[in-house]
Structure formats: C-alpha cells, structure tokens
Amino acid sequence: MLEEYQRFEAVTVEAEGAIRIVTMNRPDSLNAADADMHRELADVWGLVAADVDCRAVVLTGAGRAFSAGGDFPRMVATQQDQAIQDEVFDEARRTVLGMVELPQPLIAAVNGPAVGLGASLVSLCDLAVASEKAFLADPHLGVGLVPADGAALLWPMMIGLMRAKEYIFTGARIPATKALDLGLVNDVVAQDQVLPTAVDLARRLAEHPPRALRDTKRLMNLHATRALSGLLDQALACERASVNSPEHAALTRQMIDAAEARAALKVG
Known part of the structure; x- marks a missing residue:
C-alpha cells in the first residue's frame, strides 16, 4: 500500500507505524493549492x-x-476555462467528502496560517492542534467568491451562526488562541511542538479498537455529513457562479x- 503514495508530489504521505502524515508540500508558495496540489488533495x-494498516491520520x-x-495562476485558469472549472469543482467535492467520510480519525497540525482553502481543510478534520503563531481566515468574499468547500458550511455548527457570519463576512483573522476559545482547534502549542503533539494524539487514538473508533467517528459526524449532503452541491454551484463573475475577475487581477x-x- 505504501508504494501507492509515491505518485503524489504536491501532497506527500509518510508512514509512522499505524499513523499516516499527509503534508501539503509547496512551502515556497505557502502551500497554496496549484493544479497538482488541488488534484492530489x-x-x-x-x-x-x-x-x-492506517489507524489515524495527521494533515499538515x-x-x-x-x-x-x-494559487493565483490556477484561479485565473479556472475563470477562463470551463473544462478546468469542471475539474476544480469535482476535486473540491471529492476533497470535502473524502475528508468527512474518512474512516480513520484525521488531525490537523496547523503549523502556520490556514487561509481560505486552508481554513476549510482544518474545519474538515476531526481534531486540530495549532501553533501559537497560526491563524485561520476565510477571505473568499474579499475576492468576490462564495465560500463553499468547508468553513462556511461547518463553522455555523462549530461556533454558532452569528459568530460564523462575522468571520466569513469580514474575512477577519482568527488567532490561534481565539480559535481555541471558539472551538475551531483543540490545542495551541509552541511552533516546534505542533506536529509532535498531533502525531502523539494520533498514536493515542490508534490504540483504540479500530472498529469501535471508526463507528464512533461515523456516529459523531452524522450532523456534518447530513448538512453537507444537503448543502454541498448547492454551495459549489453558488461558488462556481461567483468564479464566473466580472467582480471576481477584476479583484483577482x-x-x-x-x-x-x-x-x-523587492528586486529593485
């Protein structure tokens, strides 16, 4: 099974015993999702x-x-090419459902800023450990986009409707300690302890009997899966319409x- 992960490049997968560490691997671009990363996610x-052989997963x-x-080039291509739009929105749907329906517990190791898609990915995990230097933000509206792939759908259930509207409407940053208070992350630790803490938590979860753990996750995710099954396609259709809007094109430019x-x- 492990060799099948080798085909990924923008998203890498490492094994530590029964734990799989999934890493978004475009550090020079702050892990912005280009075509390859979006597809691999x-x-x-x-x-x-x-x-x-996998009992728990860490995403970082x-x-x-x-x-x-x-990623700016991918955003422009998505505006200009309907075939690329088809790919992008199919991938978005598969990412959301793949994470929420993942049998194993999924822990976000939020090592730094989690913006837009990044914030959505955190919300789609079961648990999250954040660096004290990290923050979450969803600035979709600021670039003329409807946010459809996670945070806007799940934050109302996680932190309450009015508070979710505040952060989605304004795009304001949510510092790690505030995210902890709101219930968007489970723990805030020093920068160098984020991944070790998340992996240690994953190991503790992996010690549970796997069938009971998976069934418990499925049970506790029923609210999220029911919400997503009723809203996700409509939300993605709304975002796709906003991708094709003149205001989004102008703001992206x-x-x-x-x-x-x-x-x-900087060059000068």
Whole structure:
C-alpha cells in the first residue's frame, strides 16, 4: 500500500507505524493549492481510507504555513476555462467528502496560517492542534467568491451562526488562541511542538479498537455529513457562479498586480 503514495508530489504521505502524515508540500508558495496540489488533495483520501494498516491520520503543511489557500495562476485558469472549472469543482467535492467520510480519525497540525482553502481543510478534520503563531481566515468574499468547500458550511455548527457570519463576512483573522476559545482547534502549542503533539494524539487514538473508533467517528459526524449532503452541491454551484463573475475577475487581477508590484520592489 505504501508504494501507492509515491505518485503524489504536491501532497506527500509518510508512514509512522499505524499513523499516516499527509503534508501539503509547496512551502515556497505557502502551500497554496496549484493544479497538482488541488488534484492530489482530492485523490489522497481514497487511498488513505483503503490503507488497512492506517489507524489515524495527521494533515499538515510544509514550511511556515499550513495553507495560504488558492494559487493565483490556477484561479485565473479556472475563470477562463470551463473544462478546468469542471475539474476544480469535482476535486473540491471529492476533497470535502473524502475528508468527512474518512474512516480513520484525521488531525490537523496547523503549523502556520490556514487561509481560505486552508481554513476549510482544518474545519474538515476531526481534531486540530495549532501553533501559537497560526491563524485561520476565510477571505473568499474579499475576492468576490462564495465560500463553499468547508468553513462556511461547518463553522455555523462549530461556533454558532452569528459568530460564523462575522468571520466569513469580514474575512477577519482568527488567532490561534481565539480559535481555541471558539472551538475551531483543540490545542495551541509552541511552533516546534505542533506536529509532535498531533502525531502523539494520533498514536493515542490508534490504540483504540479500530472498529469501535471508526463507528464512533461515523456516529459523531452524522450532523456534518447530513448538512453537507444537503448543502454541498448547492454551495459549489453558488461558488462556481461567483468564479464566473466580472467582480471576481477584476479583484483577482488587482491582487495579482499588487503581488507583482511588491515583487518588483523587492528586486529593485
């Protein structure tokens, strides 16, 4: 089974006994999801679910970020090519359902900023350990997008509707300690202890009888799976409409221009 993970590059999978560590591996881009990472995030969960030797899973990011969210070139391509849109939204659906329906417990090791897609991935995990330097944020609305793939659907159940609206509508950062208070993460630790703490927690969970653990996870996820089954397709359709909007195209262009200007200043 382990050799099947070798085909992944933007998302790597390592085995530590019965634990699988899934790492988003684009550190130079703060683990923003380009085409390869987005596809591999959709593909990896089916392999993990079928891994009979895996008892618990940790999801983290390489480098100093968990995930900065979307990748600008991929965002532009998604706006311009309907075939790419088909791929992107199929992958988004498979990622959400693959994580929520994963038989093994899934722990986020939030080693740094978790923005947009990154925040959604944290919300789709069963448990989360965050660095004291980490924060969560969902800025979809700021770039003219409907947030559909996790946080906007699950945060109302996790922290209450009005509080969820506050953070989704404003895109404000949620520092790690605030996320702990809200119930978006389970623990906040020093930067160098995030992954060890998450792996230790995974090992403790892996000691439980596997059938009982998996059935308990399935039972406790019923609210989330029922909510997602009723809302996910509608949410993705809304986000797809927003991808095709002139305002999203204009805001994306502004962000790309600003990034290029900052890069030019550094070179100069």
